[in-house]
Amino acid sequence: MLESSRYSGDNRLLGEVLMIYQQPLPSPYPALDAAALTERILAAKAKLGDQAVVLTHHYQRPEIVALGDMRGDSLKLAQFAASQEKAKYIVYCGVHFMAESADILKRGQQVVVLPDMGAGCDMADMADSDDVELAWDELVGVLGHESIMPVTYINSTAALKAFVGRKGGVVCTSSNAENIVRWSLEQRKALFFFPDQHLGRNTCKRLGFTPESMVLWKPGVPLGGQAPERLKDSRIFLWQGHCPVHAMFTLKQIHVLRSENPDIKIITHPECPMEVVDASDAVGSTEFIVKTIAESAAGSHWAVGTEMNLVNRIAQENPTKKIVSLNRFMCLCGTMNRIDLAHLAWAMDSIVAGQPVNVITVGEPQRSLARASLDRMLQMS
Template sequence: MTSTIDPSVNHAIQSGDSCNSDLKQGPWFLDTPGMPDTYGPGASQSDPIPVHSPRQQVLPPKYQGLSDEELHQKIRDAKATLGDRVVILGHFYQRDEIIAHADFVGDSFQLARAAKTRPEAEAIVFCGVHFMAETADLLSSPEQAVILPNLAAGCSMADMADLDSVEDCWEQLTEIYGDEVLIPVTYMNSSAALKGFVGQHGGIVCTSSNARAVLEWAFERGQRVLFFPDQHLGRNTAKAMGIGLDQMPLWNPNKPLGGNTVEELENAKVLLWHGFCSVHKRFNVAQIEKARAEFPDVHVIVHPESPMEVVDAADSAGSTDFIVKAIQTAPAGSTFAIGTEINLVQRLAAQYPQHHIFCLDPVICPCSTMYRIHPGYLAWALEELVEGNIINQITVDAATADPARVALERMLSVVPLANGNTK
């Protein structure tokens, strides 16, 4: 059985059932002065956005009315002119209209490392979100400029843990724990400031594919772990290691002691920050039950940012790279129900027609901020480079960058599980 899903989420939204009709509009309508600060339509549309979040200047009107083919031609022409001076990175969750022009496609860390293979590139255009561009800046050479085509492409999960709140949490916990060693672990989906924080405090960065190995590294060095910003990745990973749920209290930064008693904190082994991914929060057990009822031979595979009950009900769980490899190596005729961002799911359905592949969530609801990267912004960024202008450059200050690189280097020293976390 083959899938008939349109591989382009952008096109499917024009006629399909989406979580917000505003997805049909060009994202530049959100840049108009006077518009409220928001992540934009999509999975994160209801998440509160920090007041300091960057705003994107209005996309020049000449790019707003162009057809898809006109924009694609502008991008191709600019790339041809720039040659090796530019490298374009496309995250798995980007729309196909962007992936078509990417030199590398992958998850955030894969892309940041891929950029290092192009030292001759003067500019790295990161088609992803803000924290990813920051990581690319940390790992690239000082001579290279990292560009985010749309500055408003942030990440609601990453924004759920800010430096002031984490430092306040740290002070409260260290007062309670005294001489006992607390190791901070931040998910890759966090700001450079938080990566710098963990670097300064003996901590480490993790990805969804090496989270267990990182937690094991942390427990070799301390009695407890503070894990942020994604509670679900932390909980699912620690649970798979045999840590009880009663030893994983949730820290809400808006409540005294994170909403916990001193006794609960003293019993804790992994303290989970009150953060989540709004894309993966959409998946639920009822969707899995429906998929199994319709397709008895279905293999349900979800991302570990999904809630614990979803991961428990699935057949396997792992990083985006794990999901991709599971599809690549499956025997022809396999049926997959996948719990991750819709752009990746539909692209896999198009790339592997020998399988039946569909998203657990029947509503087309892409990552709000990934969707901000439209071909119009990419064409604009590239044509400005042709003219010798660097727009939307992302830089991390030295005081933050040095300890952040330490945390990343620690992560690189940890050997992850093969291909990601599985049940």
């Protein structure tokens, strides 16, 4: 029998408190308007030149993207920063796990700065590494073997990537998940996929597994809330995490839009629930969504199932096409949008002053272990 104290969640709470701590912005930033803040950021960029690179994720606010040196998904941005030989500072306009990945993949002594420490990721926070360790021990205890491949989506903490690295597992992205999962199941009998149940389920379904054959592991509950017999019967274990932004898309929205617009095409991200993905015309990563719509014919009509800042930008960049959100009441990713002009100006000025704030550092041995799980993926890509 497992001790109930192992399920207390105390460590997770402490981690959350530490991660969301962001000191109030000092004067004069809160009082400056957008024009003054933009001027300050441009002045700092001019002073730093190629010593600093500003990365902006696809889901960032438009005014932040306009000031960036590179826009993209988390892996592309981290790799771009590492390729910049002269860039001593990486200013990451994204969320915490992305800045961690940039720190893990960085070149030499580069310094990674996250303008607002409150920019976390709800999905990444759903897979606390202590809970994962506990789940792993329990699953191994029931299966009676260690032949389980841990795979984590890149949208996860460095601590989880390190756990996966230590167990010989691998990271995946939404672009390469299918290849990585296929490879994993060739290496070992079973797969434990973290932290996004939807990406895991959608990927395994494409590989021929039925949804009923997959086990959903509830964190914080003994044996993930499953009977031992059920665990013994399965090869696919999905951590019960999700992205609150992509969970907002439903099958009903697709039915309503299609009934009103017979010509409309539905394109969604694989972080969406399975029934939404199954009913879509196209499914893929943010880069895939951007490219597919850009290459579609003038006059095309698309409903897009992903974050709202990106949907708005795609609409702006494709003026000859009609682009709407799949969810007409869609919200932004709240944590991603914590990065604003005031925090970026503060972060840039701190670098110019030689005292960078909000430096993200992944310590050893976590860095090397997390790097191993990322390198395994990069070797296969």
